[in-house]
Amino acid sequence: MIGAAQPRVTVANELLDKIYSLDGILHSQFKSRLVIEPALSRTVVSFQASKQQPAYRWYKFKEAYSPWLVDYLLSRYNIKSGKILDPFAGSGTTLFAASRLGFETHGIELLPIGQAVIQARMVVEKKLAPREIQRIAEWKNKAPWKKANRTNLLELKITRKAYPPKTKESIEKYLKACGQEPKDAETILRFLLMCVLESVSYTRKDGQYLRWDHRSERMAGKKPFHKGPILDFDQAITLKLDQFLNDIGETANPPDLLDLSRKKNSKVPIKLLDGSCLEIMQKLKASHYDAIITSPPYCNRYDYTRTYALELALLGVDEKTLLNLRQQMLSCTVENRSKNLLEINPAWIKAIEASEGQKLLQNILDFLENQKEEGLLNNNGIPRMIRGYFYEMACVISESARVLRPGGMMFMVNDNVRYAGVEISVDLILSSIAEKLGFQTRQILVLPQVKGNSSQQMGFHGRTPLRKCVYVWEKK
Numbered sequence: 001m002i003g004a005a006q007p008r009v010t011v012a013n014e015l016l017d018k019i020y021s022l023d024g025i026l027h028s029q030f031k032s033r034l035v036i037e038p039a040l041s042r043t044v045v046s047f048q049a050s051k052q053q054p055a056y057r058w059y060k061f062k063e064a065y066s067p068w069l070v071d072y073l074l075s076r077y078n079i080k081s082g083k084i085l086d087p088f089a090g091s092g093t094t095l096f097a098a099s100r101l102g103f104e105t106h107g108i109e110l111l112p113i114g115q116a117v118i119q120a121r122m123v124v125e126k127k128l129a130p131r132e133i134q135r136i137a138e139w140k141n142k143a144p145w146k147k148a149n150r151t152n153l154l155e156l157k158i159t160r161k162a163y164p165p166k167t168k169e170s171i172e173k174y175l176k177a178c179g180q181e182p183k184d185a186e187t188i189l190r191f192l193l194m195c196v197l198e199s200v201s202y203t204r205k206d207g208q209y210l211r212w213d214h215r216s217e218r219m220a221g222k223k224p225f226h227k228g229p230i231l232d233f234d235q236a237i238t239l240k241l242d243q244f245l246n247d248i249g250e251t252a253n254p255p256d257l258l259d260l261s262r263k264k265n266s267k268v269p270i271k272l273l274d275g276s277c278l279e280i281m282q283k284l285k286a287s288h289y290d291a292i293i294t295s296p297p298y299c300n301r302y303d304y305t306r307t308y309a310l311e312l313a314l315l316g317v318d319e320k321t322l323l324n325l326r327q328q329m330l331s332c333t334v335e336n337r338s339k340n341l342l343e344i345n346p347a348w349i350k351a352i353e354a355s356e357g358q359k360l361l362q363n364i365l366d367f368l369e370n371q372k373e374e375g376l377l378n379n380n381g382i383p384r385m386i387r388g389y390f391y392e393m394a395c396v397i398s399e400s401a402r403v404l405r406p407g408g409m410m411f412m413v414n415d416n417v418r419y420a421g422v423e424i425s426v427d428l429i430l431s432s433i434a435e436k437l438g439f440q441t442r443q444i445l446v447l448p449q450v451k452g453n454s455s456q457q458m459g460f461h462g463r464t465p466l467r468k469c470v471y472v473w474e475k476k
Ligand SMILES: C[S@@+](CC[C@H](N)C(=O)[O-])C[C@H]1O[C@@H](n2cnc3c(N)ncnc32)[C@H](O)[C@@H]1O
Pocket: 061, 063, 064, 065, 066, 087, 088, 089, 090, 091, 092, 093, 094, 108, 109, 110, 111, 114, 275, 276, 277, 278, 294, 295, 296, 297, 298, 304, 328, 329, 330
């Protein structure tokens, strides 16, 4: 125990020593299962690999992994059929990739952006009627929005003046014209508009927020940032319509499988459940799924509701809904308030206890509280965010164990993080919690280090690169 009378620096040092020692113990516990997996390049475990891929390239969801990862995991762990769940579905990579392989897939997604991507892709998978394809082709060739009236494009405080005035006018006309199209064509046309917003705006998605170009009125007197060319609206949307029309011809035989002989011909239904997995998972049937393949938000302060604000405004999310979505998200930003997890589900007491009993986690939380009291954190919300992240993840893990059949597999992509100079072994902590909640850790597949990951790239001397992994857990 650390006595109250000790000098503050000693307290912090003792806590740090304890963290290193507990991290070492956990590391040796998992040592034989921590394996560097050369097949898992950063390209495959990120959006990179999908950049040129028909359908996946329509909307650049930077937080996505590639369909090859899904294929690789199912093949490597010999999962041949059944039902698959992704509780953090994002743009639906798990759903579409596994469905191609003949799996029935269910996804849960909280944010309307991911939902819109998945819904548009479901419309395409179901097959667009020739009449609807014809309408979309007419939009490409005749640009009917140019003659339409305007309808109001919702603005949020953080999206005000995001477009040049002429572009805003074109977007509003496009939206008005969409409303006159048949249902599926309208879904696709609105989705394609969402796909070009960033390219025609003064903003760029960047780290934890939107960066504003110096040409925007909002930037008067601020540090200059040049995002490069800002595309003309008519040109950008016409190119996107063209890409879409080209790709739908090709999706009938997608090159998104490692081994095309594994492709099943039947189209298996995909189901999307809109909302928070913390609310929805508890309503799913026990032992129903054969596998879970997922990637939650990382514990890295990345705020999807800010980065994707243009898209959210287009989808009609107002200020109040935005705040509500931000709070419902898995705690990964300093703005998240604590959630009352036991009020959501009293059965999560075991998950809470597993987190309370995780010594490394508790020591990290003590250390961060100490750093907060010393005024050494760059944001005082960090300890609350990290606590929320692990406790909420523990609840998701316990629900995952409940909905998987015995022997079912869970795969999770996640990154370790660093705060106040301390690396947090998210991989080891979550695996240790998972083992208390009905899983056995088969492996923790570590992505190979990026070449040239020098101390220079890592910010300052002595820092080791953070592990990026795919956890492989089996339901006992
Ligand atoms: C890393 S992304 C998943 C990317 C996905 N694997 C793909 O390939 O597109 C994490 C997703 O979790 C979603 N999310 C965050 N909190 C959530 C919650 N409580 N319930 C459901 N989804 C949530 C985010 O909106 C985001 O789309």
